[in-house]
Amino acid sequence: MAALTPAVLPEAGVPAPRPVRGRRGAGAWRAVVLAVAALYFVTPLAASFVFTVNDPEKGFTLEAYGEIFVAEGFTRSLLLSLGLAAATITVVLLLTLPAMLAVRLGAPRLRPVLDVLCTLPLVVPPITFVAGISTVLRWGPDHLAATPFYQTIIAVQNPSFPVVLVIAYAVLALPFVYRALDAGLGAMDVRTLVEAARNCGASWPVVLLRVIVPNLKAGLAGASFLTLALVLGEYTIARLLGFEPFSVWIVTISGANAPLSVAVSIFSLLLTWALLLILSTAGTRRSRS
Amino acid sequence: MIETTSAAPAPLPLKSRGEGGGRARTRSAGWTGALPLLVFVGLAFGVPAAALLGGAFTAGGAPSTANLTESLRGAYLTAMLSSVKLSAIVAVAGAVLGAFLAQAVVTSRLRALREAVLTASGVLANFGGVPLAFAWIATLGNSGVLTTRLGLGDLGWNLYSFWGLVLVYLYFSVPLMVLVIVPALDGLRPQWREAAQNNGATTWQFWRHVGIPVLTPTLLGGVVLLFGGAFAAYATAAAMVGTVVPLVTLQIADALAGNVLIGHENVALALSLDMIVVAGLVMAVYLPLQRRSARWLR
Numbered sequence: 001m002a003a004l005t006p007a008v009l010p011e012a013g014v015p016a017p018r019p020v021r022g023r024r025g026a027g028a029w030r031a032v033v034l035a036v037a038a039l040y041f042v043t044p045l046a047a048s049f050v051f052t053v054n055d056p057e058k059g060f061t062l063e064a065y066g067e068i069f070v071a072e073g074f075t076r077s078l079l080l081s082l083g084l085a086a087a088t089i090t091v092v093l094l095l096t097l098p099a100m101l102a103v104r105l106g107a108p109r110l111r112p113v114l115d116v117l118c119t120l121p122l123v124v125p126p127i128t129f130v131a132g133i134s135t136v137l138r139w140g141p142d143h144l145a146a147t148p149f150y151q152t153i154i155a156v157q158n159p160s161f162p163v164v165l166v167i168a169y170a171v172l173a174l175p176f177v178y179r180a181l182d183a184g185l186g187a188m189d190v191r192t193l194v195e196a197a198r199n200c201g202a203s204w205p206v207v208l209l210r211v212i213v214p215n216l217k218a219g220l221a222g223a224s225f226l227t228l229a230l231v232l233g234e235y236t237i238a239r240l241l242g243f244e245p246f247s248v249w250i251v252t253i254s255g256a257n258a259p260l261s262v263a264v265s266i267f268s269l270l271l272t273w274a275l276l277l278i279l280s281t282a283g284t285r286r287s288r289s
Numbered sequence: 290m291i292e293t294t295s296a297a298p299a300p301l302p303l304k305s306r307g308e309g310g311g312r313a314r315t316r317s318a319g320w321t322g323a324l325p326l327l328v329f330v331g332l333a334f335g336v337p338a339a340a341l342l343g344g345a346f347t348a349g350g351a352p353s354t355a356n357l358t359e360s361l362r363g364a365y366l367t368a369m370l371s372s373v374k375l376s377a378i379v380a381v382a383g384a385v386l387g388a389f390l391a392q393a394v395v396t397s398r399l400r401a402l403r404e405a406v407l408t409a410s411g412v413l414a415n416f417g418g419v420p421l422a423f424a425w426i427a428t429l430g431n432s433g434v435l436t437t438r439l440g441l442g443d444l445g446w447n448l449y450s451f452w453g454l455v456l457v458y459l460y461f462s463v464p465l466m467v468l469v470i471v472p473a474l475d476g477l478r479p480q481w482r483e484a485a486q487n488n489g490a491t492t493w494q495f496w497r498h499v500g501i502p503v504l505t506p507t508l509l510g511g512v513v514l515l516f517g518g519a520f521a522a523y524a525t526a527a528a529m530v531g532t533v534v535p536l537v538t539l540q541i542a543d544a545l546a547g548n549v550l551i552g553h554e555n556v557a558l559a560l561s562l563d564m565i566v567v568a569g570l571v572m573a574v575y576l577p578l579q580r581r582s583a584r585w586l587r
Contacts, residue, residue: 029393030393030396030397033389033390033392033393034390034393034394034397034402037386037390037393037463040459040460040463041409041413041460041464043428043435044424044425044427044428044429044460045424047424047427047428047429047433047434047435048423048424048427048428048434050434051427051428051433051434052427054434094325095325095326095329096326098322098323098325098326099322099323099325099326099327101322102320102321102322102323103323106320106322107320107323110320110323113327114323114326117326117327117330117334119572119576120330120334121334122517122572123517123565123568123569123572124334124338124565124568125517125520125521125523125538125564125565125568126521126523127521127523127538127541127542127561127564128341128541128561128562128564128565129337130545131341131541131545131557131558131561132336132337132338132340132341132558132561133337134545135337135340135341135344135558136336136337136340139340167333168333170329170333171330171333171334174330229415230415233415233416233417233418234418235418235419235523235524236523236524236538236542239524240542240545240546247418247419247524250419250420251419251528258426258427258432261423262423262424262426262427264420264423265419265420265421265423265424266420266424268420269412269416269420269424272412272415272416273412276408276411276412
C-alpha cells in the first residue's frame, strides 16, 4: 500500500510518515502471500504433469498425451462441444443485444425486468435446472405422444446435435453475457450514436452491424469467451441428459487409465487457456484499430 | 468477473428529444427488440421451473407436500446441511485468502505480475468440474504424486473427505474472489491512506476504520458468490468423493438416475426446490450489497 502511494498520489511531494518501516513490513507480508499462493496453485498442475509423464517401468514418457488424440470419440466430442459453443454464443448474443439496446433506447421501464430475468439463472444451480428440464422432456412420451410437440421434443434431443443443450446453455450464460454487454454499452453513448445513424438514413440492421457492433467489440469478445468457457466446461447438464460433449467424453474415456484421464484434464485446461488468449488478443486488436 | 465489468458508469440519458414521431418509432422498436429474449426465457427457463415446482408438490399423482417433507428428513437433510457447511467454509476461507492475494498483487509494483495473476485467475476460476478433480487426485489422491513421494498416506492423509473437498474447491474459489475484489481494492483511494497516516493512524487503524468498512459490501458479495459456486458444484464432488461425503447435488443426481423408492420419484424435484430456496436466500443478500459497493467505487 505504502509502496504504491507515490506513483498514484497527485501531490507526490507529501512524504509518508513512516515509509521505511511500512514498506519493509508490507514487502515481507506480500512475499509470503505470493509464495503460498504460487505453491498452492502451481503444485497440482506440476504434480499432474509429473503423474502423466512418469511411468513406473519406462520412466519419462509422453504416451498418455499421444493416446488422447487417437482415443475413440475425441474428434466427435470436441467438435460437438465447439459446435454447441458456437451455437450458444450466436443464440445468446442475438437474444440479448437487441433486448439491451431496446431497454436503452425505447423501453427503459423494461430494465428492471431484464435485470431480474438475467440474474435468475445465477440463483438456479445447474443440477436443479436439469431436474426441471428432464421433467419436461419426460412429458414427451407420457402426455404428448399424439401431438406435434412430441416430434419437437424428439428433435431437440438429437444426439448428434442436441438443441436442448444449446437452449440450456444459453440460459446459463445469460447473466454473464448480460453483465459483459451492459458494461460495454455503458461505456458508449448508445442513444446519440443510434439517433445519428438513423438520421443519416441507416436501417436498423445497418445500425446494429456497422455502428453498435464495432463499438462493442470488447464487450462482445468478453461475453463470447465467458460463454465458450461455460459450454466447454459444463458437465452436469450434458451428463444427466445423456449426451457426450467433450467434458463428458473425458470422463467416459479415462475409465481405468489414470494417466490418460489426467492428461486429458491438463489438455482441457490448456485448451481453455489458448481460447482465452485468442479471444482476448482478438478483442484488443479490434478495439485498437 | 462480474464486478469488474459492472463498475463502468451508466450512460447519460439525453433529455432533449426530437419530434414525437421519432420517439414513438424507437419505442415500438424497443419492445420488439426485447420480445425474443422475454419469450425465450419464458419458455427455456419458465417451463422447466414450472415443471419443477409442479412436480415437487405432486406425489402419487395428487397434490401433496410429502416430497418436501421427505427431502428435509434423514439422509437428505444430512446432505443438505453438509452442502451448506462445505459451501460456507469455502466461501469465507476463499474470500479471506482471495482478498489477501488480491491486496498483495494490487500493491505490487510489478505490472507483469498483476497481469499474470489476473489472467491466471480468469482461467482458474473457470477450471472446475471433472478435470479439476482429476488434477487433485493425481496430486494428493491415494496414489498421487505428492502422497507417495512424501509418504502422506502413512500420516493419515485422505483427499476423499470433507476437508479434501474444501481444499479442492478453494482452487477455483480463490481466483474468483481475486477477480471480484481487485476492482474494489483499486478503488481504495491513496488519499484516504495518506489522510489516515497524516492524522497519526497506524496501518491497523486504517484498515479497521477505513479500508475494511469500504470493502465490506464487496467482501460480502464475494462470499455470496463463492457460496453459490461451491453449493452448486456437482462434477468435482462426483468425480472425487462419489458418495463418501453426503452432498445435496449428489443426492439429486442419484435420485434423477432413478435410485429412489417407487412413488418417490419427485423427491429429486423437492430437493432441487430446497436448493433453489437456499441459493435464492443467499442471493437476496448479494444484490443490494453489489449496488452499495458500486456507490463507493466510482
